[in-house]
Structures are given as C-alpha cells and as structure tokens.
Amino acid sequence: MKIALLGNPGAGKSLIFNQLTGLGIEVNRYPGSSVCLECGNVCYKKEKIEIVDLPGIYSLDGSSEEEMLVRKFLEEAGADVIAAVLDATKLERSLYLFTQVTEFSPKVIVLVNMIDEAEHQGLIIDIDKLSSCLGVPVLLTAASEGRDIDRILPLALGSGRVATLQVPYDHHIEAALKSLEKTLGTPRYQSLLALQGTGKDRILLDAAGAVAHEIELRHISVRQIIATNRHNLSRKIAASAVRQGDRKKTYDLDSLLTRAFPGVPILIAILFFLLLSVFVIGSWLEGFIVASFTALVITPFTALALPLLADRIGFSMLIALQAGFGIAFPFIFTFYLGLSLLEDTGYMTRAAFLADRAMHRLGLHGEAIIPMVIGFGCTVPAVMSLRILKTRREQTIAAFLISMVPCSARTVVIAGIVAAFVGILWAFSIYIIVFILIIFTAVILSRITPGEQFGMIVEMSALRRPQVRLVLAKSWLRIKEFLFIAIPLLIITSIGLGLFQYFGLTDAFQQMVAPITITLLGLPAYASTALLFGIFRKELAFETLAVLAGTADLGSVMTSAQLYGFAIVSVLFIPCTSTIAVLYRQLGARITVLISIYTVFLGLLIGAIINLLMK
Amino acid sequence: MQLSLREDYLEAIQHFSEKNVYPPHYEELAVALGKSESVVRSDMEDLVSSGDIAILPKGVITLTGQGRQTGESVIKKHETLQCFLSEILGMDSSTASDEACTLEHAVSDETIDRLGRLMVKQDGQWHPGRGGNGMLESTGICRAGEEECQYPSISDCSEGENVIIQCIHGRACAKRLLDLGMVPGERASIKRKLSNGALVVQVKGCDVALSPEIASAIGVERLK
Numbered sequence A: 001m002k003i004a005l006l007g008n009p010g011a012g013k014s015l016i017f018n019q020l021t022g023l024g025i026e027v028n029r030y031p032g033s034s035v036c037l038e039c040g041n042v043c044y045k046k047e048k049i050e051i052v053d054l055p056g057i058y059s060l061d062g063s064s065e066e067e068m069l070v071r072k073f074l075e076e077a078g079a080d081v082i083a084a085v086l087d088a089t090k091l092e093r094s095l096y097l098f099t100q101v102t103e104f105s106p107k108v109i110v111l112v113n114m115i116d117e118a119e120h121q122g123l124i125i126d127i128d129k130l131s132s133c134l135g136v137p138v139l140l141t142a143a144s145e146g147r148d149i150d151r152i153l154p155l156a157l158g159s160g161r162v163a164t165l166q167v168p169y170d171h172h173i174e175a176a177l178k179s180l181e182k183t184l185g186t187p188r189y190q191s192l193l194a195l196q197g198t199g200k201d202r203i204l205l206d207a208a209g210a211v212a213h214e215i216e217l218r219h220i221s222v223r224q225i226i227a228t229n230r231h232n233l234s235r236k237i238a239a240s241a242v243r244q245g246d247r248k249k250t251y252d253l254d255s256l257l258t259r260a261f262p263g264v265p266i267l268i269a270i271l272f273f274l275l276l277s278v279f280v281i282g283s284w285l286e287g288f289i290v291a292s293f294t295a296l297v298i299t300p301f302t303a304l305a306l307p308l309l310a311d312r313i314g315f316s317m318l319i320a321l322q323a324g325f326g327i328a329f330p331f332i333f334t335f336y337l338g339l340s341l342l343e344d345t346g347y348m349t350r351a352a353f354l355a356d357r358a359m360h361r362l363g364l365h366g367e368a369i370i371p372m373v374i375g376f377g378c379t380v381p382a383v384m385s386l387r388i389l390k391t392r393r394e395q396t397i398a399a400f401l402i403s404m405v406p407c408s409a410r411t412v413v414i415a416g417i418v419a420a421f422v423g424i425l426w427a428f429s430i431y432i433i434v435f436i437l438i439i440f441t442a443v444i445l446s447r448i449t450p451g452e453q454f455g456m457i458v459e460m461s462a463l464r465r466p467q468v469r470l471v472l473a474k475s476w477l478r479i480k481e482f483l484f485i486a487i488p489l490l491i492i493t494s495i496g497l498g499l500f501q502y503f504g505l506t507d508a509f510q511q512m513v514a515p516i517t518i519t520l521l522g523l524p525a526y527a528s529t530a531l532l533f534g535i536f537r538k539e540l541a542f543e544t545l546a547v548l549a550g551t552a553d554l555g556s557v558m559t560s561a562q563l564y565g566f567a568i569v570s571v572l573f574i575p576c577t578s579t580i581a582v583l584y585r586q587l588g589a590r591i592t593v594l595i596s597i598y599t600v601f602l603g604l605l606i607g608a609i610i611n612l613l614m615k
Numbered sequence B: 001m002q003l004s005l006r007e008d009y010l011e012a013i014q015h016f017s018e019k020n021v022y023p024p025h026y027e028e029l030a031v032a033l034g035k036s037e038s039v040v041r042s043d044m045e046d047l048v049s050s051g052d053i054a055i056l057p058k059g060v061i062t063l064t065g066q067g068r069q070t071g072e073s074v075i076k077k078h079e080t081l082q083c084f085l086s087e088i089l090g091m092d093s094s095t096a097s098d099e100a101c102t103l104e105h106a107v108s109d110e111t112i113d114r115l116g117r118l119m120v121k122q123d124g125q126w127h128p129g130r131g132g133n134g135m136l137e138s139t140g141i142c143r144a145g146e147e148e149c150q151y152p153s154i155s156d157c158s159e160g161e162n163v164i165i166q167c168i169h170g171r172a173c174a175k176r177l178l179d180l181g182m183v184p185g186e187r188a189s190i191k192r193k194l195s196n197g198a199l200v201v202q203v204k205g206c207d208v209a210l211s212p213e214i215a216s217a218i219g220v221e222r223l224k
Helices: A013-021 A065-075 A088-102 A115-120 A127-134 A149-159 A171-184 A188-195 A202-218 A222-241 A260-303 A308-345 A347-361 A366-377 A379-388 A392-404 A408-421 A424-448 A468-502 A505-520 A527-536 A538-549 A560-572 A577-587 A589-614 B003-020 B026-033 B037-049 B065-088 B093-103 B109-123 B174-179
Strands: A002-007 A025-029 A036-044 A047-053 A081-087 A107-113 A123-125 A138-140 A242-244 A457-459 B053-056 B060-063 B162-168 B187-193 B199-203 B206-210 B218-223
Touching (some): A002 A013, A013 A107, A013 A149, A088 A115, A088 A123, A088 A222, A107 A127, A115 A123, A127 A222, A171 A222, A188 A202, A202 A222, A222 B174, A260 A308, A260 A408, A308 A366, A308 A468, A308 A538, A347 A366, A347 A424, A347 A457, A347 B206, A366 A379, A379 A468, A392 A424, A392 A589, A408 A424, A468 A505, A468 A527, A505 A589, A538 A560, B003 B037, B003 B065, B026 B037, B037 B053, B065 B109
Parallel strands (some): A002 A047, A002 A081
Antiparallel strands (some): B162 B187, B187 B199, B199 B206
C-alpha cells in the first residue's frame, strides 16, 4: 500500500509527512531525475504503508523537473491513493492543481491543511459542501498542531476514491479532446497535455498541435483557455465552500521585511549573522570532532602496524572519513540548521524579493540568492539547488558564481592560514577580493552568455513560527544527501592520493609544476602538492601544507606573502571533486570543463599578481 | 462609400476567403451578398482606391493588410455580438445574427472586449458564434510582438492600487503566471513596489513577487 502526498509548495506536505512517518525518512532519487522523492514507512493495523512526499508544484502541465516527475508518477499510478494537500488559506488556488490531478483519475482523498491558520483569518470551510463538489472525502487538518493527522491513514485506506469532478472546458477544447479520443484513442489527460505541446507521442502531438494552432489563430492560446477554465471552476467551488467570518487583526511583519528600508539592512544582518555563527560554532565543533576521531580511531589504527600498503589505504580511508565528518557536521550541518530555520519562517522568499535588484546586475534574478547563500555552506547542495532557476542561461551564470563563493571548507583554509598566521583583516581582504571577482565574472558572463532571462515569479510563503522538529528533520535530510554524495568521493580520492604518495609520485609532480609554483606564484615547491590535494577537498590544501612543511606553525616556514598567496590561490583554484561531479550531473560536461578552466586560470592569475605585488 | 457598406464588403470577402481558402471573384461575392454583379464591380473600385483591396487578373478580389484587419475585426465584432444576443440574452440565432449585422458597425472595440470578458466570466465557457468558431480574441491576450498593448502595464501602477489583469505578453513566463492565477479578468492588488519596479502582487489571496521585467509583461486595467 502506497500513499503519496501532493500539493502546492508550502501547503504543508512535508510537515504532514513528518507527522505521519516520524524521522525515519529515506530519500530516493527518482529514475532519470535529480529531484528527490522522500519516502517513509509507517505501520498501520499490522500493514506496512509506504508514504511518498512528492515535490511541491503549482501545475501538472509544465516542463520543470518537479512537474514532470509528479506527472510521470501519476501516469504510472505510482501510488494507490493520492492525498491531495490543499492550503485552507488559499483554497481557490490550491484547487487549481487539484482539478488537474483528477484528470489522471487516481484514487484521492483531500486534506485541507493549515485549518488553524484559516480559522485565525476567520475563514470558515464547509467540509460537506467541498466534499460533495469534489466527489471525494475531505479532511480538515492542522499539521503544525498535529490536529487530525491520525485520521489521515484510516481515511486514505478506507475511502479513497476517484474524483467525480471534471473541468468543463471551453467547447473548442472539448471538441478537440473528443476528436483526439475518437481518432487516436487518447485519454483526456493526455490530449489536454498534447494540446499544450507536452508529451512524447509524435502522432498525437502533431494532431493536437494542428488543432491548437487552429484555435490559437482565431483566439487566445490554448494554455490560457485551459488555465482560465480550471481557475473558474476552482473559484466556483471555493466560493461555495468558504465563508469569510470575522478577521482578527494581526501586525503585518511584511511592512518591515519587504520594504527597501529596513528590509535590506535586515537581510544583510541576517545573512551576516548566519555565516558568522556557522563559522564560530563550526570551528569550535570541528576541533572537537577531529581531535576525538584521531584519539579514538586513527591512533588505534596506526598502532595496528599493518603492512605498509594496507596501512596507507586504511589510513587514507580514515582520513577521508575524518575530514568528511569534520567538515560536514560542524560547518555544513550548522549552516543547514540556519538555512532550514530561515526557510521555515518563510523569510527566504522575502530575501529573494529584496535581492532581485542586486541579482539583476549579476544577470540573475531574486531567486538566485538561495543557491548563492547555500554556496556559503557547501558548493555541492548549492549546485543541486540551481534547478530553481528556470533558464539555462541563469543556471550557467549562477554555476560559475557559486563555484567561486567561499564555501565552509574554503573558510577553513582562509581561517587556518591567513587569519591564524597573517592577520584577521587580511583574511577579510580575501573575501573582498573574491566578491569583487564574483561581481566582475557575473558582469562579463551576463553579457556573453546566450539565452533569455526568465525573471522572478515567486510566491511569498506565509510568515510562520518554525518548528524545531521540522527544522532538524530538514537539516538532517540535507546532510544525509550531502554525505551520500561526498563521502564515497572523499574516500576514493583519498585512497588515490594515498597511493600517489605511496608510489613516490609526489616528487615527480612537484618537479613538473615547479616553474608555476616557484616562479609564477612564488611558493615553495611542496605547495603544489598541497594545492593538488585541495582539488579533492579544499580544506585538505591547508592540512597537506602543514604536513609537507613539517610543522603546524606555517608562519615559521613561509612568509606572510606566501601564505596569503597560497590561501587565495587555493580558494579560487578549481572547485573540489564533489562539486565537479554535481556540476557535471546538473549542467553537463561543457560547462563543468569551462568552470574548471576558468577558476584555475583565475587562481593562477590572482596568485601571480599577489606574488608580484608583495615581493 | 458608406462606412457600414465598406465594412460589410470587407467582412464578406474575408469570410469568403476563410471559408473557401481562395479569394472570391466578382460574381461569387455578388452571390454571397445577394447583390447584382455590376453594383459590386463599381463598389470594388471605391475599395481599391481606399486601399482596402486589390484586384488580381481574372477579377479575383484580395484584401490588403488594412482590408484584412478591418474584415477580421468586423467578423469578431459580429461573432461577439451574436454570441451575446443569443447566449446571454436568449434571442433566436437568426434574429441575433441580423441584429449583430447592424450593431457591428457602430460598436466600439472596448465594448466588444468587455462583452467578451463578461461572457467568459459567466460560466467559464466561451460561447459559440457563427459557424461554431465564435470564440473571442478579445478575452485577453495581446500576442507577443504583434501589436502594441492598449493596457498599462502592472509595473506602472503604484503600491496599494487595485487592478484587473487584462493580458500577458510573451510566452516564456506566461505559464507560471497562469498557474498562479494571473489570468485575464482576475483582480489583483499591489502590496509592495520597490524603486526598481519589483512588485509583490496579491492575487487569489496569495502574495506573488515579480521581477520588473515580468511585471512589465502584464497589462492591467486600474480600478478606482
């Protein structure tokens, strides 16, 4: 038995999902897609029930990855019952998606969620009327309070049924649907999609395209007709089922948050505070984790005194795990906590709105602030979140910029080398240099990148009090996804490096690139190996440098200029292997190679300039 | 030549050309209008001089760009009016058609637009007109690039104003806007406007943030 939750973004699907399943969530990648499906199991009356949380969407006929995934899910009847989650405060708009779901004729139940919020706004929902309009059982829930969540499963198992609701389309559309059904035998939902140019069947698409073209020649676009018909039906249903009672007056925080003043200063303060606290908490926790890992695992392992090759490989694996956890939990997890907190309060959409102007200067739009902010935590999830940008052009520009944003691993390098041995102000100057380069890159890219700009269309999520449990669950899911991608790569590259050293290739490599390291960058020869290791994991550049220099007190073996130069090169220089892997998956080989070449070039260029200036 | 006569001719030629795929001869047009061929011939000369039509060899009458525009617009008016008279007011269809023939020459574009929207709102359906293809272009969309939109853009409105969405230009962003309920005829209010023209628009009870370039693609009518 499988139940899938479907609804608009922000309708409370994830909260219901969490309430139903607890924290035992598995994240599954849907075949052929980079969108994640969250699945969880729950036991009800001795039966195992699988619950799927589908990504939030506004429509089923679009071409975004999320929309295509949900469509495919419905076409393949991926679940026995669909629990359509509607937002009680925005019933009319939520019903629009529901009218589309019914076209796939799955068994459905309707959950009108956030009823607590609706009551607060004085909205009264007539559940019987709604149920009879839709032809399916309706349940009012308030997931944030856990109200009536326990009634979902019995209802879904007992009375889920195919909705009787059918959208009455304009007669042109109905005629087209009939003729397509007659000539090609296509079901209604498929013909509707085909009329809007979506589908795989060439014959159907051609036939539908011809009809659509005919309608559009004389009238407005088929999409608009269909959308209007659906909205009209939704409006009718909502009008009959919802009554507006007395409204409680509440203070509108948006009068502060979405104005240029004080909204923008608040935005900057929030982001600054987020990064600062990640840095402070992160460095404290990292020291603790690394030290205990060394004491509890690595020291006992080296004490085993295995044969040299086995020792090398085992040691490399452990070092990879240590670094993985040492960076993942202190920095990335802390960052995710903050980010999930911001998301759950609904603030991120306001940030996107305010950032729209600045982002336009970079050839992007407001929504791009989300990947950029995530980039401060870790580049990998930032690249994964690029799909919220609608056009290839914006994704490409943002991918370049994200690869340059100093992630927490690079923060470790800057802090460990520059702040510790050169000075805290010099460390800040690296940030400033990087930001200038990012802006410079963006300005150039926005001129030369082909493609059109899409612009921002973001629904503002309602401001609400975040729930600790949900924030934790969300951060946990994210860190799990990160570990899933990063840890195997870390282990493989670490073993590779271990063998590299074992077979004595380090010296050969240093010799080979010596002209660049010594002449161009003015660094000691062994710095090249440290930089090479930095490709695998940024913070390894710092650790390797200390190992190769033979002392943790880097200030005693390298000049301040050298340390500064080394830090800035390793910060700019080529994204790490995990980033390259996700870039390749998200944007393809060409962009990945371009980004790698560009960052290497930029790193060497700035390194050389600093070498010249500081000599 | 009288305005209504000119429009009748252009309407008939356009209608004939659409129905038969080829443009009419003098005699075919005369038959279609129930007039004598000689009258049609002399009237056609007037239309040639006013730049509405061109006469090809063998007496084939084709419309110029200007003529076709007028013809199409009259057909649209006719269909809208006939549809309104028969579907909304309940007149029988032949009386409605005759009545529409008279009214179509006097009615303004705005009236037709408003009638069209009214009918869409009635029950979410467009109504059939003559020959089953009477749906109305006036229901909202200025097709991208085709002509200047007559409506002010929502980005010209100021904070706190209420508007009715009339049209959306361009295709790229239109789909998402439609999904969010920004369909022609929908009421919206402007909750916030930043100095760069970025807007927060409230529609169907939801706040939607729009980039300036997206906002400029939405044509609206201001409500006082």
